[in-house]
Amino acid sequence: MKATTDSHSAEATLEQADALCRKRGARFTPMRREVFELMLAEPGPRSAYDLMATLETRLNRRLAPPTVYRALDFLMAQGFIHRLESTHAYLPCMHIGHAHHGVYLVCERCGQTVELDDHTIATRLEQGAEAHGFKVSRPVVELHGHCGECRDPA
Ligand SMILES: [Zn+2]
Ligand SMILES: [Zn+2]
Numbered sequence: 001m002k003a004t005t006d007s008h009s010a011e012a013t014l015e016q017a018d019a020l021c022r023k024r025g026a027r028f029t030p031m032r033r034e035v036f037e038l039m040l041a042e043p044g045p046r047s048a049y050d051l052m053a054t055l056e057t058r059l060n061r062r063l064a065p066p067t068v069y070r071a072l073d074f075l076m077a078q079g080f081i082h083r084l085e086s087t088h089a090y091l092p093c094m095h096i097g098h099a100h101h102g103v104y105l106v107c108e109r110c111g112q113t114v115e116l117d118d119h120t121i122a123t124r125l126e127q128g129a130e131a132h133g134f135k136v137s138r139p140v141v142e143l144h145g146h147c148g149e150c151r152d153p154a
Contacts, residue, residue, distance in 0.1 A: 010040035016096060017080050026078060034059070035071040036080055036092065045089030045113050048072060084113070085140055091115070101125055101139035107147035114147075 014037060021028035038054055039046065052068045072090060075081040082102035083090050093102065094115045101122040105114045121141070129136050146152075 010037070013040055013092070013096060017078070020078065020097060024078070026074075029071075031067060032071045032074050035068065036075055039075075039081060039090065039092040043092050043094075045084055045087065045091050045111065047087075047089055051090065082115070082140055083138070084142055085138060086142055086144070101136075101141055103141045104143065105147070106142050106144050107150055108144050109146055109150035112147045112149075 014033070017036060018028055018033075020026075034055065035051065038051060038058070048065075048068055051072075052063055052065060055068065056063050072081065072083075076083060078096075079093060080096050081090050081092050082104075084104065084106065086106070091102075091104075091113060095117055103116040103118060103121050105116065107113070122139075125139075125141065126136070
């Protein structure tokens with residue numbers, strides 16, 4: 001499986017997240033950082049359960065599910081990660097630092113998931129929702145289909 005687009009290294013993204021938290025007065029606790037780091041190391045879609053299991057192995061101790069969910073909620077609130085609504089899988093955002101809707105291409109065969117970096121789509125969606133007085137709580141758009149490697153030859 002091909003890795004999803006990464007314009008920044010995991011290291012640089014972590015540093016950026018750190019700086020953003022400081023600027024916003026948000027606490028980037030060791031647990032929150034650990035979860036984000038884990039997701040950046042393998043930027044495909046992961047379930048909360050899978051993340052927790054990996055984290056437990058890494059930290060060599062048992063974790064309470066709320067600990068992990070709280071960390072994920074924080075990362076989502078900061079716009080560092082997104083959650084796919086169809087599978088409830090979490091993904092690190094590939095362009096953190098600006099509020100936006102996650103727009104994803106999801107391959108139904110191999111699971112490869114790519115985040116589109118297209119601000120016109122996100123902006124149009126926000127404007128459309130606003131025009132209806134609609135408040136978006138989970139700004140994720142998923143396009144399901146087959147990736148370049150899985151699609152049938154034309
Ligand atoms: Zn994003
Ligand atoms: Zn595929």
